[in-house]
Amino acid sequence: xxxxxxxxxxxxxxxxxxxxxxxxIFGVMRLVNFAHGDVIAFCxxxxxxxxxxxxxxxxxxxxxxxxxxxxxxxxxxxxxxxCEIVVFRRFRNANPATMMIASFALGFVIRYFLxxxxxxxxxxxxxxxxxSQPIEIFGARLPLLQLITIVATMAILIGLTLFLxxxxxxxxxxxxxxxxxxxxxxxxxxxxxxxxxxxxxxALAGAxxxIFGSQTGTVDIQxxxxxxxxxxxxxxxxxxxxxxxxxxAGFLLGAASVVMQVALPVDARPFRDAFVYGAVxxxxxxxxxxxIAARGTKERV
Amino acid sequence: xxxxALSDITIRYSRLTAVREVSFSMTEGEILFITGPxxxxxxxxxxxxxxxxxxxxxxxxxxxxxxxxxxxENIARLGLSMVPxxxxxxxxxxxxxxxxxxxxxxxxxxxSRARTASDLxxxxxxxxxxKDRRNGQAGLLSGGQQQMLVIGRALMTNPRxxxxxxxxxGLAPNITDQVYERLIALQAQRQLTLLIVEQSxxxxxxxxxxxxxMRGGQIVLDGDARTLGxxxxxxxxxxxxEDH
Amino acid sequence: MSAxxxxxxxxxxxxxxxxxxxxxxxxxRKTIVTPxxxxxxxxxxxxxxxxxxxxxxxxxxxxxxxxxxxxxxxxIFIGNSGVLSFGHIGFTCLGAYAAAWLTINPIMKSSxxxxxxxxxxxxxxIYWQAAILAALFAGVAALIFGKVLMRLxxxxxxxxxxxxxxxxxxxxxxxxxxxxxxxxxxxxxxxxTIWPYLIGAVxxxxxxxxxxxxxxxxxxxxxxDEPTAAAxxxxxxxxxxxxxxxxxxxxxxLGGALMAHSIGVVTPDTxxxxxxxxxxxxxxxxxxxxxxxxxxxxxxxxxLIQALRWMEGGVSLGDATFALPKGIQEIxxxxxxxxxxxxxxxxxxxxxxxxxxxxNRNT
Ligand SMILES: Nc1ncnc2c1ncn2[C@@H]1O[C@H](COP(=O)(O)OP(=O)(O)OP(=O)(O)O)[C@@H](O)[C@H]1O
Ligand SMILES: [Mg+2]
Numbered sequence: 001x002x003x004x005x006x007x008x009x010x011x012x013x014x015x016x017x018x019x020x021x022x023x024x025i026f027g028v029m030r031l032v033n034f035a036h037g038d039v040i041a042f043c044x045x046x047x048x049x050x051x052x053x054x055x056x057x058x059x060x061x062x063x064x065x066x067x068x069x070x071x072x073x074x075x076x077x078x079x080x081x082x083c084e085i086v087v088f089r090r091f092r093n094a095n096p097a098t099m100m101i102a103s104f105a106l107g108f109v110i111r112y113f114l115x116x117x118x119x120x121x122x123x124x125x126x127x128x129x130x131x132s133q134p135i136e137i138f139g140a141r142l143p144l145l146q147l148i149t150i151v152a153t154m155a156i157l158i159g160l161t162l163f164l165x166x167x168x169x170x171x172x173x174x175x176x177x178x179x180x181x182x183x184x185x186x187x188x189x190x191x192x193x194x195x196x197x198x199x200x201x202x203a204l205a206g207a208x209x210x211i212f213g214s215q216t217g218t219v220d221i222q223x224x225x226x227x228x229x230x231x232x233x234x235x236x237x238x239x240x241x242x243x244x245x246x247x248x249a250g251f252l253l254g255a256a257s258v259v260m261q262v263a264l265p266v267d268a269r270p271f272r273d274a275f276v277y278g279a280v281x282x283x284x285x286x287x288x289x290x291x292i293a294a295r296g297t298k299e300r301v
Numbered sequence: 302x303x304x305x306a307l308s309d310i311t312i313r314y315s316r317l318t319a320v321r322e323v324s325f326s327m328t329e330g331e332i333l334f335i336t337g338p339x340x341x342x343x344x345x346x347x348x349x350x351x352x353x354x355x356x357x358x359x360x361x362x363x364x365x366x367x368x369x370x371x372x373x374e375n376i377a378r379l380g381l382s383m384v385p386x387x388x389x390x391x392x393x394x395x396x397x398x399x400x401x402x403x404x405x406x407x408x409x410x411x412x413s414r415a416r417t418a419s420d421l422x423x424x425x426x427x428x429x430x431x432k433d434r435r436n437g438q439a440g441l442l443s444g445g446q447q448q449m450l451v452i453g454r455a456l457m458t459n460p461r462x463x464x465x466x467x468x469x470x471g472l473a474p475n476i477t478d479q480v481y482e483r484l485i486a487l488q489a490q491r492q493l494t495l496l497i498v499e500q501s502x503x504x505x506x507x508x509x510x511x512x513x514x515m516r517g518g519q520i521v522l523d524g525d526a527r528t529l530g531x532x533x534x535x536x537x538x539x540x541x542x543e544d545h
Numbered sequence: 546m547s548a549x550x551x552x553x554x555x556x557x558x559x560x561x562x563x564x565x566x567x568x569x570x571x572x573x574r575k576t577i578v579t580p581x582x583x584x585x586x587x588x589x590x591x592x593x594x595x596x597x598x599x600x601x602x603x604x605x606x607x608x609x610x611x612x613x614x615x616x617x618x619x620x621i622f623i624g625n626s627g628v629l630s631f632g633h634i635g636f637t638c639l640g641a642y643a644a645a646w647l648t649i650n651p652i653m654k655s656s657x658x659x660x661x662x663x664x665x666x667x668x669x670x671i672y673w674q675a676a677i678l679a680a681l682f683a684g685v686a687a688l689i690f691g692k693v694l695m696r697l698x699x700x701x702x703x704x705x706x707x708x709x710x711x712x713x714x715x716x717x718x719x720x721x722x723x724x725x726x727x728x729x730x731x732x733x734x735x736x737x738t739i740w741p742y743l744i745g746a747v748x749x750x751x752x753x754x755x756x757x758x759x760x761x762x763x764x765x766x767x768x769x770d771e772p773t774a775a776a777x778x779x780x781x782x783x784x785x786x787x788x789x790x791x792x793x794x795x796x797x798x799l800g801g802a803l804m805a806h807s808i809g810v811v812t813p814d815t816x817x818x819x820x821x822x823x824x825x826x827x828x829x830x831x832x833x834x835x836x837x838x839x840x841x842x843x844x845x846x847x848x849l850i851q852a853l854r855w856m857e858g859g860v861s862l863g864d865a866t867f868a869l870p871k872g873i874q875e876i877x878x879x880x881x882x883x884x885x886x887x888x889x890x891x892x893x894x895x896x897x898x899x900x901x902x903x904x905n906r907n908t
Contacts, residue, residue: 032700087883087887091887094886095890096629097629097829098829098886101825101826101886102882102883102886102887104825104826105878105879105882105886106883108822108878108879109875109876109879109883112872112875112876113876116876168405171394171398171401171405172402174391174393174394174398175391175394175402178391178394179391181353182385182391183391184374185351185353185373185377185383185385186382186403186406186458187374187378187405187406187458189374190372190374229711232707233704233708270719271715271719271720273715274711274715274716274719277708277709277715278712280704280708281693281708281709284705285693288697289701
């Protein structure tokens, strides 16, 4: 039981962080950023030295954790801001479909750039090995990593909330996310806010990369994509642009996945994700605006 | 020297021309009312000044600088504070946060911080309801209360020029009076320049100052509010001749 | 109007219908140039291919024709409704597997896909019969999904179609006894002549054209451009969207069947994100509001991909051979797409169609 709860929370953490990264950018730019998954992949690959050998040549992965964590977060933030400056800035006034496809194309470029440097074979890496020890809580044996994942996610969420609530920059970002042109008329600098959102979103991608990398022990080009799909869905279910909604929906999706894994009959288990997607469609039917809808009248993170 | 100068401003929405070759200028400390029937192009003109609607032709100068095509935030930083049509409050932010969004432009020194604090107090004095609910969500305010909030928010940025699109919209008459009292006091104290769009000329006649009447995207009358407002000419200009 | 007696009203309606018929006919005559020109373009490409007689080139052009079917299928829904769909490659998957079920040798089938019902195990159809059934199957699936999805709009609709794609992929990847799971289903008869693909592509173009000038297609485009006005004048937007969704789903199914016959093997991941991406890109780069844009997008991007592949293979200039490193092809493709979209956000063709009398706006 406790194990299930922790599974749900740690899977939900990944989805929630992913959804948050997408919602942040959507909020200020109305861009559904398909390149986000590839930013995650980039952060994971940044741990290795570029080579197409099957053996992973660990590079940043060897750093002690207090250097490793900022390094990966910075990688994500840096790449994400670069994407904004080089690509998305040109699409500020484009329609959402064009922006989506442009982000798709950008993701494609990042992915093949990584493939070119590292080849497509998944490589194994032992990241922060100390974390895979199981620990005992209330009689249940849980991987320490799971616990850290959950704690780290909570810390990130609280940190982000404080940042958005207590700082000048956070205030401007929330205002811009709600009504961009009004915020600009009040002197809020569009470029700064958008770059800030991209930097935060990229850092979140770095956090996912660290968590996912140490959970799976592999570096794989596909890993971003699998989280992304669920993260997108979470963003929409949460009510696009609503940060609180995105987080909540991320955890809900994680819980739904884990619960179905346990509750479905054995024969149906491989189809778990199909049920989750079906549930998503149902939710959208009843709440097309998402669970936390009505921008502006509801509380956000 | 004029604070704001428009020359031959034309604004188009795809095929429709909303404003056609409009020119006027305002000196520091002036009060200018723009009136006119629905669809005259008043709001379009204001949005163009603020930089949110592109102009098709013409030039806008603010404080001696050419601001045509400039980003709205840069125009705001030159001292324009805009209250657009339709109360654009940040609904998910608290009332106090709404008031503070526009104060980021100012220097982070002690004097400007003190001014921000006293501005906030002044806004709360004018609109006590905002003070009572300062930590409440702005989206939950009533329409008229939201109107108070956006006007208060515009006063917080320490502007040289305030442009307000229909301040009386949705406000009870006595609140409207208070809003105007406060605006005029500021105008007197700080040499604030006021550009106000109103549907009717009645308010302009009460307050005085200059009045421009727009119709069909053009200026049809320009003169002293009190003399213009009482004449027959305004009726004719307002409704147009062909409408009868 | 209400004052007019019922007798005159009937005759009036009759006249209106006649007038409308005439107008439709005039519209058809005016717009038919576009599908004809597009078909001629494809026929020309095919004829050149046949004349060169090169096997790899033949295969490349078959790929192009199959993609034309996909992109035209996407256009029918996305172009006319303005709703971005990520789910259509799911219907392609359905079509491809249906073709596999219907054409693989029964002996191979019963060992590889034992879960299929008996009658299906016994069936063995010719490829074009199978392709038609596959299209119908995909169309029915689109009808079922569409019934639910068409009530949504905007980004919610797009994400829901994404969920459909992921759902179909999950099911087909895991239902081992019927789909072979993630491993390849082999033994689909390979058709190497180019003509069936040409016919398929031309058929898709004419279906798209016929739908576009039908009452439903016109109403849908009106709703795309002026949603409020269209709704006010009584256009049932979900219904018209559903019609487009079903027609486009069937076309995607047809394309899937033909693709299966062009490569001879299918896996669920053939019909997933990368195919979705490439086909959507072709549509958007060409101009998602126009049929010509879709077809031209396929031809141009395919040519570009081919040229880049060729350079990856190595180009001899004098004594030296230059080869681009592997992966450059995709990177260059992505970069070029971004550049095109930045310069022309509504695609190369925008909303225009090609006609003989210079490009004119598609209404
Ligand atoms: N975003 C827009 N897109 C297209 N047309 C617009 C847009 N905004 C305004 N218009 C048109 O431009 C014309 C002028 O509109 P504007 O809002 O400037 O008038 P107004 O004088 O403010 O009217 P009101 O007194 O009703 O507020 C109108 O015909 C209007 O339909
Ligand atoms: Mg107006």
